[in-house]
Amino acid sequence: MERNYTIDYVKGFAIFFVVAIHSKTVQGTHIGMIDGDDANFVINMFARFAVPFFFVASGYLFVQKLNRIHQENEEGSRRAQFRYFKKYLGKLVKLYVAWLVFYFVFELGVKFIERENNSETLFEMFTSSISHLNLWSLIYFGEGWPGYHLWFLPALIYAVLLLFLFSQMRLVGVLFVISAGLHLFGLFGQAYSFLYDVPFNTRDGVFFALFYVAFGGIAAKYGSFFNALLLRIPTWSIIVSLVFLSLMQILEGFLTLQIYDGKEENYFFFTMPLVMTLFMLALKHHQMGKNSIFTKIGANAVGIYVSHVFIMECMHILLYRMELTAVEDSILWKVMLTPLVLAIALVFYHQLQNGKKALKSIYR
Numbered sequence: 001m002e003r004n005y006t007i008d009y010v011k012g013f014a015i016f017f018v019v020a021i022h023s024k025t026v027q028g029t030h031i032g033m034i035d036g037d038d039a040n041f042v043i044n045m046f047a048r049f050a051v052p053f054f055f056v057a058s059g060y061l062f063v064q065k066l067n068r069i070h071q072e073n074e075e076g077s078r079r080a081q082f083r084y085f086k087k088y089l090g091k092l093v094k095l096y097v098a099w100l101v102f103y104f105v106f107e108l109g110v111k112f113i114e115r116e117n118n119s120e121t122l123f124e125m126f127t128s129s130i131s132h133l134n135l136w137s138l139i140y141f142g143e144g145w146p147g148y149h150l151w152f153l154p155a156l157i158y159a160v161l162l163l164f165l166f167s168q169m170r171l172v173g174v175l176f177v178i179s180a181g182l183h184l185f186g187l188f189g190q191a192y193s194f195l196y197d198v199p200f201n202t203r204d205g206v207f208f209a210l211f212y213v214a215f216g217g218i219a220a221k222y223g224s225f226f227n228a229l230l231l232r233i234p235t236w237s238i239i240v241s242l243v244f245l246s247l248m249q250i251l252e253g254f255l256t257l258q259i260y261d262g263k264e265e266n267y268f269f270f271t272m273p274l275v276m277t278l279f280m281l282a283l284k285h286h287q288m289g290k291n292s293i294f295t296k297i298g299a300n301a302v303g304i305y306v307s308h309v310f311i312m313e314c315m316h317i318l319l320y321r322m323e324l325t326a327v328e329d330s331i332l333w334k335v336m337l338t339p340l341v342l343a344i345a346l347v348f349y350h351q352l353q354n355g356k357k358a359l360k361s362i363y364r
Helices: 005-023 036-072 077-115 119-131 135-141 148-168 172-189 205-221 223-231 235-259 271-284 293-299 301-321 325-329 331-363
Strands: none
Touching (some): 005 036, 005 271, 036 077, 036 235, 036 271, 077 148, 135 148, 148 172, 148 205, 172 205, 205 223, 205 271, 293 301, 301 325, 301 331, 325 331
């Protein structure tokens, strides 16, 4: 099956905006008559399509692979699909654990260096961190240790687990309906908390990720139906819809967060049709941006995602050590930070992968 380059192309833009959210772009500055905080808010609201798109793409590619396995080996497809599922989930778990440990060691090292402590104090800091660990938050929510952005991985793990179980029962459609209900309820733990405040975190695999992963699964399972439908929909109408839905998502964010003081900003009601429409565009024009730099970036989006916070922290520490923290308040630095972090994270992750390959060849 021909590769869909547009998915990687959109993922390239998506990971750019993920970094923009975490770098806070122009927050705390003024650009002429424009308040940097207001501009940052608009960018933040617009960028909320990014993580849901990653979830949709993951669900789509996962079910697409299951379909291919079934076509190639119909008699033993269930066993072959289960082997693929175990391998896929195993990679996600290993990735999460590895980067969880990485960020824990990184933070411990920073504390040790900054405080100029001895080995005995280092051990005390280590045991203190372990004692304050909330195992449930760590295993399910991806919270409680450094690397606040790693929540994406356990959310994806649990969503894919449910997608696989329902796909084996041939109930992906049922899962999509259930996940839509859960997702709508999850909004009350986010921006709509002013209507009813859900007393637990809904930025997780069940209330957030599952809906988008299930939609991706539906798009792959009923690919012929979606392709036939998209042939009848002109591209211009999809683009107009994307512009309208993006504006509505920004407006929704302003009303729910700024006017009514909603407590979280991870996803909104208009995020649902926005991301679904964006993915439909990717399915309709699957060769878009084939040779673009954003397609290459998108193909490495996971690596950039897990490493970019480390890069930002290192840059901040370096400026602090050089007594240049005032630079961080300049407009030029704010504007350049996101593309700079993106580029360094891409190179860093590539070098990390090359190092892993070299180690494997040595110990093989």
